[in-house]
Amino acid sequence: RGELKHTPLPLFASGSYDKSIKLWELHPASRLVLQGHKDDVRDVIFSPDGELITTASSDRTVKVWNRSGKLLYTLQGHTDRIYSVSFSPDGQTIASASRDGTVRLWHRQGTLIKVLTGHSDWVLGVSFSADSRRLATGSRDGTVKLWTSNGTLIKTLRGHSSRVNAVSFSPDGELLASASDDNTVKLWTGDGRLIETLLGHTNSVFDVSFSADSQLLVSASYDNTVKLWNRDGTVRSTLKGPADSVAHARLSPTGKILATTSWDNRVQLWRLDDTLITTWKADKGRVTSVNWSHDGNALAIGTEDNTAIVWNLDLDNMWEESCNWLRDYLENNPNIKDSDRVLCQEKN
Numbered sequence: 001r002g003e004l005k006h007t008p009l010p011l012f013a014s015g016s017y018d019k020s021i022k023l024w025e026l027h028p029a030s031r032l033v034l035q036g037h038k039d040d041v042r043d044v045i046f047s048p049d050g051e052l053i054t055t056a057s058s059d060r061t062v063k064v065w066n067r068s069g070k071l072l073y074t075l076q077g078h079t080d081r082i083y084s085v086s087f088s089p090d091g092q093t094i095a096s097a098s099r100d101g102t103v104r105l106w107h108r109q110g111t112l113i114k115v116l117t118g119h120s121d122w123v124l125g126v127s128f129s130a131d132s133r134r135l136a137t138g139s140r141d142g143t144v145k146l147w148t149s150n151g152t153l154i155k156t157l158r159g160h161s162s163r164v165n166a167v168s169f170s171p172d173g174e175l176l177a178s179a180s181d182d183n184t185v186k187l188w189t190g191d192g193r194l195i196e197t198l199l200g201h202t203n204s205v206f207d208v209s210f211s212a213d214s215q216l217l218v219s220a221s222y223d224n225t226v227k228l229w230n231r232d233g234t235v236r237s238t239l240k241g242p243a244d245s246v247a248h249a250r251l252s253p254t255g256k257i258l259a260t261t262s263w264d265n266r267v268q269l270w271r272l273d274d275t276l277i278t279t280w281k282a283d284k285g286r287v288t289s290v291n292w293s294h295d296g297n298a299l300a301i302g303t304e305d306n307t308a309i310v311w312n313l314d315l316d317n318m319w320e321e322s323c324n325w326l327r328d329y330l331e332n333n334p335n336i337k338d339s340d341r342v343l344c345q346e347k348n
Contacts, residue, residue, distance in 0.1 A: 138164030
């Protein structure tokens, strides 16, 4: 079962000339460590109501936990590692995508609904539409497939010239995005018509997701950048990530904080102006996924050391207390640029 740890975190904030303010919590926080998988945890998500945490693993199982860390169900049936897991927005169905070339649909209570077959290679990503009536899958075979929620194939979307690493429906249900090793993101209508191919990354795009209001799209690439795109496909900004490739990027539900993971085992929180808020590094093994709870108060992290970690956050308080500590430094240090003096004033 999970282990709840109350961890006093470092009690300081630090500013630097690289535009980053590293903010560390000044009060105890809690983290929940979910242990039970026998291999890498490839994905971890919250249920829409926040009551459940679902983990997918290379050990070929999906596990469902409650928020206290108690293991409720282990979903078995895949014959190879599981790359991605998704909850339907109505909270009733779990979809798991596997290297065995299938997607399995499960009831929230853990019973199997149906096995979806049709891809000719690994299935790397899965996402439900806003109304929970459709799901999209992305595969190493280079295609995206649209399915009904009961497992009937609707359409196969072609256009990528290499594997599709991730798919994401917009929360308003109008758009579908796919990220590929061909260095592009493609935007489709919810029913599968290609709208736009987003160009700009110079290496594989590993992850793509929408903001909660569906107005922004976030892509993470092996070129060490995260790009924020407007809904019409134009680039809003490019955030330079760490020295190693950015693997995942997720906007908080408020749209103000971006969580990223990279292949150097780091999870980082950023403001959208490229200000680094804080960095957490896994003790061992790569960080494989990151996802926010729907209320934005927790962050779930998957790792290659067979565990998932849920951090309970208080970002507003974290920022406020750290800015109180830094305010005099920012306002009075002669070496600080004018543009940086207002960082804490702009927190809202």
